[in-house]
Amino acid sequence: MVTKGRLKMALAAEKGTDFKKLNQKKKAKEASKKKATKEVVEEKPTESDEEEEEEEEEEEEEDVEGEEDEEMGNGVNLDAIDDSDTSESSIEMEKRLPRKPKKDQKTQAVEAKPNADDDEDDEEEENEDEEDIPMSDLEDLSDAEKEDLIPHSRLTINNTSALLTSLKRIAIPSDKSVPFATHQTITSTILASEAIPDVSDDLQRELGFYTQSLEAVRQARTKLRGEKVPFSRPKDYFAEMLKEDAHMEKIKAKLVEEASNKKAAAEARKQRDLKKFGKQVQVAKLQERQKAKRETLEKIKTLKRKRQETGGAGLGTNEADLFDVGIDNELAKYDSRSGAGRGNMGGRNGGNQKRQKKDEKYGFGGKKRHGKSGDAVSSSDLSGFNPKAMKAKGKVGKSRPGKGRRKAMASR
């Protein structure tokens, strides 16, 4: 028991310092945040008492569990060794360090209840260090808010000195002492995370990468030119490419197809617009035609009236006026323009070609039956009659030989 007494003393000393720190921290936290959770408030005054209790419990357990603890202790020791490797790690790890000697000396199980408390303390420490939200607050959050949280369950390991040593081991020299061509590495001056505020915005993100690379290429080119290193490939240098020709052909085909698709779409859209617009044009045209017709008729009327007014006093008028040539001209003009097809197609307006064709095909105006049968007009039509042919009838008949002769000719 004497040894244990010493042990306890040492432990108390150690823990005492530890908890002073803890207390200070918690006070500072309270002062800054001014909102302490219930747990913290309850713990604060009773902490020292609790601590002593914990120690007593630990002792009792040690007595009881004796051998088991030693076995379990090996695992703990291994942990401790691992941890001590990262002796110069970041803050969290350093915070944990003062506790380790205790574990080593005592070789105690981690599973014991007081140690569970310790773990909680550790978690609290971590939370404080990062100014995260304490776990007790997390429970109050709604489910939707909880989804956004990233659970920080694992420890941060960031062993700066070890990182730097391994960096020194593998680094390819890329400072100014060596020519640029040996490493061809450019670290930009712009932080990508600042240039690209929103990662999910594809266009902006890709633009950020593009500008970063372009800047790097510009710098690299000047540097390489300065070192007389060939940069751009001459046109007559052919070599194996990263993508084979077949693949590039495919890419080209795809580009062509895309372009043609785009063109076709544009064309279709244009056509649609035109169709919409074309109707208006047609209506306007019809109206214009109507207007022209009205004007013409008006003109004819005025001319006729003028004619009547002037009457027989034809001394001042010229020949054309005398014989109403003006009116005839006007009428002819009108007829030739709008009423050309009127006669032949049963009084239809000949303006619409499609209609005309359809009328021809399916019939419009009058019956088509007996169209080829003779009637008074056709029988009186003697245009196809040639009297000379009638007179030369006898000669024509002679040209055909008799039957026997024809047979003989065929057999020959």
Place this chain on the structure above:
Amino acid sequence: MAAVYKSLSKKDSKKSTTTDDNGIKKNKQRVLVLSSRGVTFRHRHLLNDLASMLPHGRKDAKFDSKSKLYELNSLCELFNCNNCLFFEARKGQDLYLHCSSVPNGPTIKVLAALVHTMEELHFTGNCLKGSRPILSFDAAFDKQPHLQVIRAQFQRIFGVPQGARKSKPFIDHVMSFSLIDGKIWVRNYQINEEEASKVKSAEAETDATKDTDLSLIEIGPRFVLTPIYISEGSFGGPLIFSNKSFVTPNQVRSDMRKLKATRHNGRSEQTRERLSKKGDLGLRSNIGHERQSDGTDTKMLFA
């Protein structure tokens, strides 16, 4: 005879950096590129793309084990490689990359996501096979030691050393690494040089710099790397960095499933509540509590 001559003349070829005649250390790298079993086609294509971009690389058959990664060290030694790029596929969907410098570390383990390979037709660029890339790093790679280590490692693996055996003499592509939200985005562009337009060339002449216009065309592949840890040794040794905010894809998937499950659970809970409520009303005879039969009940009165 030739082999003997070679072995004699290349006595010190094993060193990664050998001293040149003029005192400059020569950069010699060789990379072993291989994958584990169980990679998908996309992972395999990515591996092929990267391997074809690395003239100093050596592609090997699939490695059979996922637990005994330290065996890769001897494999690398066998192939005279001082770097190793190991593609580890898990569950036939997640791809982890191990970038290691072989004899004595470090090893970087990253998760590769959002992989687009060179096969895809919207990457229209092309470049010489084996030309040396310009490596463009984001400014963030200067800031923290673990990022510096990652940069150094990428320089060794993706940067083709000068005078590598199958490398081509001109520079026509650039690889960019940018760090956003703790993830490293990797892009590969062709450098496209065009004759400057006439108006511009007139200006250029006044500036006395006759430069062609530079533009970039993406070649591919593109992918995003999330650092997971850096260990001190090669495929082993203590961890010297681990990314606390890394969430495994398994976790992500399970969270998604749970989210869906909570929706369903909530709905079924509601149904149960509704049914019990109806039962309480006593509107139906078969659900919930039976009505108390008393003397005024019809059945009792006219029994």
